[in-house]
Amino acid sequence: MSSWKSNLKKKYDEHRHCPICGISIPPDKEFCSLECRDKYQGAQKKQNRSQWIMMALMIGMVVVMTVIMPMFGNG
Numbered sequence: 001m002s003s004w005k006s007n008l009k010k011k012y013d014e015h016r017h018c019p020i021c022g023i024s025i026p027p028d029k030e031f032c033s034l035e036c037r038d039k040y041q042g043a044q045k046k047q048n049r050s051q052w053i054m055m056a057l058m059i060g061m062v063v064v065m066t067v068i069m070p071m072f073g074n075g
C-alpha cells in the first residue's frame with residue numbers, strides 16, 4: 001500500500017533512486033525531475049489528509065466513549 005514510502009527508507013550507497021519512477025539519480029538529488037517531485041508531494045499531501053481524517057475519527061470515538069457511554073451507564 002505504501003510502497004513509495006518504504007522505497008524511501010531503503011539505504012543507498014552511492015546513488016539514490018527517484019521514489020516515483022525508480023531510476024538512479026545523484027545522491028544530492030531527491031527526484032529525477034520536477035515532475036516526479038510534484039507527484040511525490042501530491043501523494044504525501046493526500047496521505048497527510050487521510051491521516052488527519054483517521055485521527056479525527058479516533059478522537060470522535062474517544063469523545064463518544066468518554067462522554068456518551070457514561071450517560072448510558074448511569075442510566
Ligand SMILES: [Zn+2]
Binds near residue numbers: 020031
Ligand atoms: Zn522520477
